[in-house]
Amino acid sequence: xxxxxxxxxxxxxxxxxxxxxxxxxxxxxxxxxxxxxxxxxxxxxxxxxxxxxxxxxxxxxxxxxxxxxxxxxxxxxxxxxxxxxxxxxxxxxxxxxxxxxxxxxxxxxxxxxxxxxxxxxxxxxxxxxxxxxxxxxxxxxxxxxxxxxxxxxxxxxxxxxxxxxxxxxxxxxxxxxxxxxxxxxxxxxxxxxxxxxxxxxxxxxxxxxxxxxxxxxxxxxxxxxxxxxxxxxxxxxxxxxxxxxxxxxxxxxxxxxxxxxxxxxxxxxxxxxxxxxxxxxxxxxxxxxxxxxxxxxxxxxxxxxxxxxxxxxxxxxxxxxxxxxxxxxxxxxxxxxxxxxxxxxxxxxxxxxxxxxxxxxxxxxxxxxxxxxxxxxxxxxxxxxxxxxxxxxxxxxxxxxxxxxxxxxxxxxxxxxxxxxxxxxxxx
Amino acid sequence: xxxxxxxxxxxxxxxxxxxxxxxxxxxxxxxxxxxxxxxxxxxxxxxxxxxxxxxxxxxxxxxxxxxxxxxxxxxxxxxxxxxxxxxxxxxxxxxxxxxxxxxxxxxxxxxxxxxxxxxxxxxxxxxxxxxxxxxxxxxxxxxxxxxxxx
Numbered sequence: 001x002x003x004x005x006x007x008x009x010x011x012x013x014x015x016x017x018x019x020x021x022x023x024x025x026x027x028x029x030x031x032x033x034x035x036x037x038x039x040x041x042x043x044x045x046x047x048x049x050x051x052x053x054x055x056x057x058x059x060x061x062x063x064x065x066x067x068x069x070x071x072x073x074x075x076x077x078x079x080x081x082x083x084x085x086x087x088x089x090x091x092x093x094x095x096x097x098x099x100x101x102x103x104x105x106x107x108x109x110x111x112x113x114x115x116x117x118x119x120x121x122x123x124x125x126x127x128x129x130x131x132x133x134x135x136x137x138x139x140x141x142x143x144x145x146x147x148x149x150x151x152x153x154x155x156x157x158x159x160x161x162x163x164x165x166x167x168x169x170x171x172x173x174x175x176x177x178x179x180x181x182x183x184x185x186x187x188x189x190x191x192x193x194x195x196x197x198x199x200x201x202x203x204x205x206x207x208x209x210x211x212x213x214x215x216x217x218x219x220x221x222x223x224x225x226x227x228x229x230x231x232x233x234x235x236x237x238x239x240x241x242x243x244x245x246x247x248x249x250x251x252x253x254x255x256x257x258x259x260x261x262x263x264x265x266x267x268x269x270x271x272x273x274x275x276x277x278x279x280x281x282x283x284x285x286x287x288x289x290x291x292x293x294x295x296x297x298x299x300x301x302x303x304x305x306x307x308x309x310x311x312x313x314x315x316x317x318x319x320x321x322x323x324x325x326x327x328x329x330x331x332x333x334x335x336x337x338x339x340x341x342x343x344x345x346x347x348x349x350x351x352x353x354x355x356x357x358x359x360x361x362x363x364x365x366x367x368x369x370x371x372x373x374x375x376x377x378x379x380x381x382x383x384x385x386x387x388x389x390x391x392x393x394x395x396x397x398x399x400x401x402x403x404x405x406x407x408x409x410x411x412x413x414x415x416x417x418x419x420x421x422x423x424x425x426x427x428x
Numbered sequence: 429x430x431x432x433x434x435x436x437x438x439x440x441x442x443x444x445x446x447x448x449x450x451x452x453x454x455x456x457x458x459x460x461x462x463x464x465x466x467x468x469x470x471x472x473x474x475x476x477x478x479x480x481x482x483x484x485x486x487x488x489x490x491x492x493x494x495x496x497x498x499x500x501x502x503x504x505x506x507x508x509x510x511x512x513x514x515x516x517x518x519x520x521x522x523x524x525x526x527x528x529x530x531x532x533x534x535x536x537x538x539x540x541x542x543x544x545x546x547x548x549x550x551x552x553x554x555x556x557x558x559x560x561x562x563x564x565x566x567x568x569x570x571x572x573x574x575x576x577x578x
Contacts, residue, residue, distance in 0.1 A: 022526035025562070088486045131487035131514045133566070416489065425524050425533040427495035427503060428552065 002236045003117060003140065003168060004147040005107040007090055007124060009083075010135040010155070010163075012103035013041035016082050017072050019133050020415045020423045028069040032057050035255045036073055036409050056300075073408035081416045085132055093124050098240040106144055106240055121164035141167040144238045145231035148188040149206065153178060179207035179232075189228050194221065206232065250288070252277040253347020259298070260343045266295060267330055271397035273348045274329045278322040279385070281350055282378055287318035289352030291325055293332040298344035309336040318354055321374045322381065325350070326397055481571040487514035489567065491524055491533070498522070498533055500548030503572055509533065510571035517565040526564040527555070536565065 009015065013031040018024045028045035032038065039046075039055050049067055051060065057071060064071065083102045091097055096108035112120050121138035128136045139151025139160075146167050152158075154165035159178050167175065184206055185195040201220070203209050209217075210232040218226040227237045252273035260266055270293060281288055296308030311332050319325065329348050384393045413421035482488045493507045501522055503509070511524050519538040524531065525545055534545035534555065543563065545555040557563045 022531055022564070023529040025526065025529070025564075085486050130516075131484075133513060422490050422492040422508065423531060424494045425491045425509065425531045427493050427497040427499075427505070427533050427547075 001110070001142055001234075003109045003113070003142055004144050004236075004240075005094075005109050005117075005121060005124070006100075006139045006144070006147040006151040007086075007105050007107060007128075007136050008139075008151050008155070009086060009103040009128075010137060011041060011043050011047075012083075012134075013072075013074065013079055014043035014046070015134050016079050017075070017412055018043065019082070021412070024070060028067055029072065030057075030060075030064075030069055031072045031074055033074060034408075035257060036071075037255070040074065071410060073411040075412050075414065077414045077417045078412065082132065082134065086128060086134060086136070089128050089131055090124065092127070093120070096240055106147065108240055109140065117168055118160070118164055118166040121166060122162060125163055135163070137163045137165075139165050139167075142234040143231035143236040144240075145188050145228055146234060149182070149186065149232075152182070152186055158182070176207060179210060180205050182206045184209050187228060187232065189224065194225060197221070248351075248353055250277045250280050250350040250353065251347060252349075253294075253345065255345045256343065260346075261339075261341070263334070263337050263339070266333060266337060266343060266346055268398055269346050270329050270333050270348060271326050271395060273346070274326045275322050275394055275398060277348060277350050278320055278325050278378075279382055281353070282320045282382060285356045286353045287320050287356050288315070288325065288350035289318040289354060290314045290350075291328050291332065292349040292351060293329050293336065293346075294348075295333070295336060295343050295346045297341050305341055307338055307341045309338075311336050312349075312351065314352070318352070319374075320356065321378060322395060323374075326395055330397065477573075481510050481573060482512075483570065484512055484514045487567075488512050488570075491531070493533060493572075497547040497549045497552040498535075501535065503533060503548070503569075504574075507572045507574050509569050510573070511567040512570045513567040515568035515570060517568050522569040524566040524569060526566055527557070527561070531566075533569065 014029045017029055017031065024043075026045065027043075028049060029043040030039045030046055030051070031041040033040045036057055038057065039051065039053060039060070042051060042053065046069060049063075049069075051063070051069075060069070063069070079102060086103075087097065087099055087105060090105055090107060094107040094109060094112070098106040100106055107124075109117060109120065115123075117140045121140055125136050125138055128134055137151055137154040139147045139149065139154050141147040141150045150160070150165040150167045154160045154163050158181070159165045159170065159174075170178070182205060183195075184190055184198055184204055185192070187206055187209065190198070190209075197220075198204070198209065201212075203212055209229055212229060214226055214229055217229050231237050254269075254273070256269070260269070274291075278288075290312055292310060292312040294308065294310030297304065297306050299306065299308075313328055313332055315324070315328060333346075381393055413423070415421060415423050478485070489511050491509045491511055493503055493505060493509060496505055498504075503522070509524065515521075517523050517536055519536060521536050522533065523536045523545075524533055525536070526532075527545070532545060532555075534547060537544040537546050537554070543557040545557070545563075547554065
């Protein structure tokens with residue numbers, strides 16, 4: 001029988017901010033989304049104040065002042081670096097890891113039974129705390145869905161001890177009781193829509209879903225929901241996805257720091273997104289067969305005129321050349337741009353991605369020589385940008401000023417990724 | 429330069445112009461046809477400053493020093509400290525500590541029920557941790573380095 005653990009960092013972004021700043025000890029801390037829009041992470045103190053996830057920051061200003069809440073812009077460089085360290089520590093505990101998100105990983109624990117899973121989970125938790133100063137919760141179960149649910153139970157203190165919950169050693173009666181107290185909506189993969197539909201059938205708790213008729217669930221919903229049910233029964237249906245499949249799509253998009261009205265500014269933004277996505281594309285040795293461009297006004301301000309449009313163009317032949325991709329993206333942008341609107345967001349998606357080795361030349365393809373030169377040029381471009389920082393060398397289409405760039409009002413230093421941003425210790 | 433004519437046809441293979449090149453390290457020693465050189469196994473060894481300063485990379489962080497209170501321990505203003513969180517702090521270790529909202533570097537004193545942070549400069553007093561005062565020993569200083577502007 002396989003055994004999985006889900007290890008999840010508590011309040012990850014907020015904890016990263018607190019790690020290096022002693023002034024934040026016991027202080028309520030929130031981290032805001034791009035452009036300082038909404039709350040995307042809350043420290044324990046903020047959760048205790050009853051402030052929910054996703055609240056727009058401007059609505060919180062007064063309350064924040066009253067409670068002394070400290071808000072940070074998202075410091076992805078810091079979070080990503082610490083996330084990699086957490087994964088590295090966890091990989092000492094299992095050879096099989098699936099990094100599920102920036103703050104969650106599944107570990108296969110089969111074979112470590114002699115040590116006792118609860119104790120093993122406690123050891124993982126202790127080591128991450130000692131070595132990195134970050135708190136994690138560990139959920140353990142015979143399927144990924146149960147491991148995730150056990151993690152929820154550990155985090156909410158519903159079962160287990162000290163942030164670790166092991167379903168494999170709990171008695172059936174104890175599990176029944178626990179499952180009868182957890183809403184079915186907490187189950188991994190049960191979204192709001194399915195939760196409502198299950199509710200209409202009288203299935204409201206985890207226990208009720210687990211004990212429902214599998215055939216009925218399959219016919220009413222899908223094999224996906226039936227699989228969830230089987231996983232709840234302890235039948236593992238989902239394997240670890242250790243190797244991240246090459247991305248089938250590469251997206252690059254951002255909200256603007258301020259509304260953009262001008263086509264020229266939009267062009268610069270789109271060109272820079274293409275540059276970024278194309279670099280990723282080349283990094284995974286792939287080519288894109290289509291480009292999508294979209295622009296939209298601020299949907300959260302219904303009082304202003306609204307417009308949005310997304311258009312995809314297939315390319316005559318798959319490419320990873322920034323110049324070609326930019327040319328097509330700008331052509332699409334000019335076609336969908338309408339003057340008179342305040343644009344809030346733009347983005348591009350590279351699609352129909354294939355490995356560079358599978359390239360299909362078109363009937364009218366320019367042939368190998370041009371292609372080789374393009375490859376050389378892009379190699380130089382990536383080399384220079386890798387060495388001196390992204391954007392050092394770029395197409396003129398990307399512009400110089402980038403007035404449309406993200407607003408990040410209170411960004412903490414990149415403590416772990418820039419020599420100039422190291423935290424200072426006082427010798428006084 | 430006259431253009432090269434490249435023979436083509438079935439069974440004729442020509443090098444692809446501009447094909448990606450892979451840089452391979454050249455052996456540092458000549459290959460001898462007789463006994464292998466005793467140095468052959470050592471050609472790729474180089475001293476790595478990371479290896480010297482950082483024992484456990486995953487738990488190691490860097491901090492910049494400001495001030496002169498640790499000069500007796502050869503820690504100077506502008507030095508960069510190598511701090512390893514995986515080392516269990518003990519009496520006598522130099523540590524990075526969080527106290528009263530400050531990030532400090534001091535020597536940890538922990539003996540006979542007394543906990544204190546000691547400076548290595550007679551101009552600075554010892555900071556005794558009082559009952560109820562929170563001390564977080566963030567990590568143990570295991571090294572330091574500095575680059576000169578030469």
